[in-house]
Amino acid sequence: MSAEATPLPSEAAAQPAFSTLQRVILPHAGQMDTVPLYVDTGVATGARLSTMDGSADTGRTAKTVVPVSVAAEVAHAEDFISRTSMSVRAGNRVSFATYFNAFPASYWRRWTVLDDVRLAVRTTGTGTVVVYRSNARGSLQRVDSRRVTGPADTLFDLPLAPFGDGGWYWFDLVAGREPLVLEEASWQGRDDGRAPGRITLQITTMNKASFCLDNLRLLADDPAARELLQEILIVDQGTARVADHPDFEAVAAGLTGKLRIIHQDNLGGSGGFSRGMYEAVANGSDYALLLDDDVVIEPESIARLLTFADRCRKPTIVGGHMFDLYNRTVLHTFGEIVNPYRFQPDQPVADQVLGHDLRGSSLRNTAWLHRRVDVDYNGWWMDLIPTRVIREVGLALPVFIKWDDAEYGLRARKAGYPTVSLPGAAVWHVSWIDKDDLVGWQAYFHIRNRLISALIHSPYERGGRVLRESGYADIKHLISMQYYTAAGRAMALEDVLAGPDQLHRILPERIQQIRAMTQEYPDAQLAPDVEQYPAPHMAKPPRRGRGLAAPGYTRLIPWAAKTVVRQLVAPVPPESRERPQAHIAHQDNKWWRISQYDSALVSNAEGTGVSWYQRDRGELRHQLARSAALHAQLLREWPALRRAYQEAAARITSLPAWEQTFAAHTRSELRR
Missing domain, CATH: 3.90.550.60 (Spore Coat Polysaccharide Biosynthesis Protein SpsA; Chain A)
Structure with missing residues (x-):
């Protein structure tokens, strides 16, 4: 593939024909930890792929081999001159095949009116501008290059036609015997004369x-x-x-x-x-x-x-996408869909990595980043x-x-x-990997709103797996001694059954009611210091100290039934009411582990406090019955509820409906 490369005309002549789609930018001063999102100094290997595509009659499938990223040079803070300008040291090579500076060509081809794009690069010094592209499989392809000397304006006109399923454009700068300075660069499109939206x-x-x-x-x-x-x-x-x-x-x-x-x-x-x-x-x-x-x-x-x-x-x-606020080169998610059968958020690409660190594996070395994600x-x-x-x-x-x-x-x-x-x-943004909003007061909103969304949008009879998974989740919470969470989930099911027309009325109320319930459940009460509780002690650890492991798929149902029966029948030892049996870190708080204890201290996801989980046979019996009755009622009434929520959706989301809610709850307004 080739592309036309010609000197950039004078700014006055070029401006009416083209406008900027995406500037090449560099990190703010003081944010050197984000450099891999803007500039790549690693080896330009690309994602190495087998030539077998799995479509032939051989039955063999392609295998992706991701090479180890080897840094050729180190980015120096003093090389970054401004938000749009940097210096490439003599003999060095810098690539802009990065999240913020490569051009996502397949997205522009699929969704916009553009047929081509122009890359304009302004440099000072001697070196080479090399343009690359990738395809949906992540294969790197050299497009064109141009030797530059002194002050130079260089442009490349590049088609978008080859990017049907994925792929990016980017460019590298290679310095000669002296530094090569990037003054500015941008990806441009033909100007249609319209003013930008507001x-x-x-x-x-x-x-x-x-x-x-x-x-x-x-x-x-x-x-x-x-x-x-x-x-x-x-x-x-x-x-x-x-x-x-x-x-x-x-x-x-x-x-x-x-x-x-x-x-x-x-x-x-x-x-x-x-x-x-x-x-x-x-x-x-x-x-x-x-x-x-x-x-x-x-x-x-x-x-x-x-x-x-x-x-x-x-x-x-x-x-836009979300990077981890506390580990700034980690891309938390690259796009999401709703699984229609489970009615849960899902990833649209099978090999997509949740929490991918672009510091360790760059855009060029990560094949799945090149496939367009819809x-x-x-x-x-x-x-x-x-x-x-x-x-x-x-x-x-x-x-x-x-x-x-x-x-x-x-x-x-x-x-x-x-x-x-x-x-x-x-x-x-703070990623939800560092949170646990399926436990505690937010559990109410998770299950209620998931069910409401499924009632409106699920294409399956009675929502596919959504009710079955909800029932399983209740059992897991209850045998984990998370009675507060289970009580909130039960309230959520009752509110779903109450129908759509009360949603505006209860909007500001439920959060207060749910938080007030924390006083009724020990597992909802948080102490900032573990020393506020008695020291954990357990004379006989579960499984004779052999450690705990998740039950296999074939053993899951009998294992869960045995655990429920044990928790319902076996009395809680008096010493477990007086002191916890163990202190369990948040990352170890799995339902199959915590369910083997009668009493335990459990750290929260943020690391700011500890709760004392305590088994209660009466509470378990009451909440299991409540959950079973509510899920049975939802299963029976699903068709009628589905019609009610679908009919009401336009009404309760309308501007006039919200206008009444805003009028009742606005306190003040300030302009500056």
């Missing part, structure tokens, strides 16, 4: 003022990103308000009058994000950009999402939604937290509006 950027927050202000500072320091925003809206649902922070006025002064804060009662993520969507429609914006409050944004992502969305063939929801929804840590979509399909379900983003993506898809998770646009 965005309302909205952050929903709950007592995280410092996080909000940090992101507002990033926007204040980035005029290009700020120029794209019609309004910056903070929906503050907390008691420690952003506007009361001592740094607020100084930060707000840098936002050129675009900042507005709405203080409302705690309506959860669905209530906060729906408010942002509602206000974006009301103020005439073209898009609502939803951001979580506990993220760190890459400001360039705003322009990339907007530029892509403006050029999509039809109105499209365009979201998704059902994008997490609302960063999601750009056209207001045209909002006007047609409505706002979020009034479900407080959990499943609101997934359900919205499914609802939009039914209306003909796709969702794209766009590589090169991202935030850093």
Whole structure:
């Protein structure tokens, strides 16, 4: 494959024909831990693949061999001149085959009106610009190269036709005997003459003022990103308000009058994000950009999402990916779908890695990153939604937290509006690997909202496996002595059975009721210091000290039945009521392990506290019966509930329905 390479015409002549799709950017000063997301100094080996593709009659399948990444040079902080400029040391080679700087060609080919792309590179010094591409299997292919000397403007016109299923473009810089300086580079598309759409950027927050202000500072320091925003809206649902922070006025002064804060009662993520969507429609914006409050944004992502969305063939929801806030080169997820039979979030590509570290295996060395990933929804840590979509399909379900983003993506898809998770646009966020929101007060929202979403969208009779898995989950929680979690899940099933028309009314109430229940259950009460409990002691460890292991598939049902019977029948030893038998770390708190104890201290996921789990035969008996009765009722009433929720979905997500909820729960408004 070849590409045309010609000198860049004068800026005045080129500007009317082409506009920037994606700038090449470099990390902010002080964020050298993120360099592998911007620049790759490793060997340009690519993903080595077998020539067997598995489609021949031989029956043999392709085998992917990922080579060990060997660093050729080390990136030096002093080589980064600005956000768009860096120096390549004499004799060295730097590749821009990275998450933030490679061009995701297959996404542009599939979803936008573009047929080709132009790479424009401005350099000073002597060296070579080499352009590469990949295919959906991750194979690296050299496209073209150009020798540069002195101040040079070089462009490459590149087709998008070969990228049907995947693949990226990128370029390398190779310095000669002297340093080669990249002044700036960009991926460009033919300008259609339309003005960019206008965005309302909205952050929903709950007592995280410092996080909000940090992101507002990033926007204040980035005029290009700020120029794209019609309004910056903070929906503050907390008691420690952003506007009361001592740094607020100084930060707000840098936002050129675009900042507005709405203080409302705690309506959860669905209530906060729906408010942002509602206000974006009301103020005439073209898009609502939803951001979580506990993220760190890459400001360039705003322009990339907007530029892509403006050029999509039809109105499209365009979201960014999530990197781990505490390990910043770890890509937590590259796109998600909803498994229709289990009705659970799932990965669309079988070999996709959850929590992939781009420091250890770069884009060029990771085959699955080159296949285009088509998704059902994008997490609302960063999601750009056209207001045209909002006007047609409505706002979020009034479900407080959990499943609101997934359900919205499914609802939009039914209306003909796709969702794209766009590589090169991202935030850093605390990953849910470091949380356990299936246990505790959030368990209520997980199961209730999963069932509601399944009632509306599942194509299967009685929701596929969703009720069966819910019943299994209750048993696991109960034999794990997580009685508070099980009680919240039972309340969730009762609320599903109560129907859709009470969801707006209970929106601000349930969280208070669920948290009030913590006083009734020892497993919900957290002590910050393990020394507040008696020291663990167990005279006879389970299985005679041989250790505990998960039961195999064939033994699972009899093992679980035996465990349930033992917990129902065997009395709790008096000494287990007086002191715990063991202290179990969070990562070891598996249902098949904890269920073998009568009493145990268990650390929480955040490492901030410890709870005392205590077996209670009466509570186990009561909650098992309650769970069985509720699941049986749901199974019987599923067809009627399905009709009720599907009929009500448009009504309860409509702008007028939410408008009434906002009016009842708005406390104040502030403009700066």
